[in-house]
Amino acid sequence: MPQGLRLERASSAGEPLTPEVNEWAGAALGLAVHDHFGQTEVGMPLANHHHPELARPLKTGSMGRPVPGWSLAVLADENDEPTGPDVLGRVAIDVVASSLMTFRDYQIPGQSAAKFTADGRYYLTGDAGRVDADGDFFFSSRDDDVIIMAGYRIGPFEIESVLAQHPAVAECSVIGAPDDVRGEVIEAYVVLRDGHDASPDLATELQLLVKTRYAAHAYPRTIHFIDALPKTPSGKTQRYLLRSRRRTELATRETQ
Missing domain, CATH: 3.30.300.30 (ANL, C-terminal domain)
Incomplete structure (x- = not known):
């Protein structure tokens, strides 16, 4: 690294952050990598924040908490209601409570119908996961996996x-x-x-x-x-x- 430059923050997105990455980063970089979650349709609604007013201790395997302007839930498989803590379900965005949620459809009208619950309340990310009692979200897999x-x-x-x-x-x-x-x-x-x-x-x-x-x-x-x-x-x-x-x-x- 050029003299006078210092790495202060590291983030990861696109693929789940496995524990060995941060084991390496702590030794090689002297800092932890913060995992994030996003999609092309919606941007980045979940993050392990760097900002001191939002930062929380990192939890192994967690992709973070909702970014300001976003509200997420984990829905049960048998209905479109939020699950309890640490219950595996469908990661979804609360459209009503998310002021930054602008996605409604693809270029071809009606193509996005399967991306929303029947009442239109939740956008379904297509990912399975859980949320703990503290509000931290954990990725598990794509729904079909x-x-x-x-x-x-x-x-x-x-x-x-x-x-x-x-x-x-x-x-x-x-x-x-x-x-x-x-x-x-x-x-x-x-x-x-x-x-x-x-x-x-x-x-x-x-x-x-x-x-x-x-x-x-x-x-x-x-x-x-x-x-x-x-x-x-x-x-x-x-x-x-x-x-x-x-x-x-x-x-x-x-x-x-």
């Missing part, structure tokens, strides 16, 4: 965040694979760092890590070690391709 296993609704991001803490893991992605008994089961695709080899022992180690650091019922039933994850040109993991690949594998196995 939520895993429903034996009645449990499980977001891939929390499991991926735990797996990513293992020193052997470079990248990972978690999906729901079809299961006749549970509906879906959790499976993980893992890219290893150089110097680490795939093995049954490592797979068991990763499963145990999730059991102990997240939830005993939410560990990946299968660990797939692969060379690379499928991604978009902007670098976002394409979980739907992994789901499609796994469904094809399982269907082929049944017919053999």
Whole structure:
């Protein structure tokens, strides 16, 4: 860095901020990265604020609180009512209470109908998450990435965040694979760092890590070690391709 310049603030948006990023940033940059949440349609309604009048202690995994001028909620799946604290649901913007909310439709009239609740009160972001008792929001996954296993609704991001803490893991992605008994089961695709080899022992180690650091019922039933994850040109993991690949594998196995 040029003499006389000093990095004072760091922010992240576009992809969820995993814990290891801030572990690195604290050591390498001497500061923490603040996560934010936004979309093309609405801008940036959630943030871990830098401004001293809005800043709060950072919580691991939190994408922040509503920016002034915005009001957000997490809606239940079975109705369009806000959930209680720490209940997984649909992240939504309260259109009535958000003075900065200007988005109403796309260029083609009516194309946005599915983006709003039936009464027009809430704009649906298409993301699943939760909000805690303090009002901090936590991303879980895109709505279509939520895993429903034996009645449990499980977001891939929390499991991926735990797996990513293992020193052997470079990248990972978690999906729901079809299961006749549970509906879906959790499976993980893992890219290893150089110097680490795939093995049954490592797979068991990763499963145990999730059991102990997240939830005993939410560990990946299968660990797939692969060379690379499928991604978009902007670098976002394409979980739907992994789901499609796994469904094809399982269907082929049944017919053999």
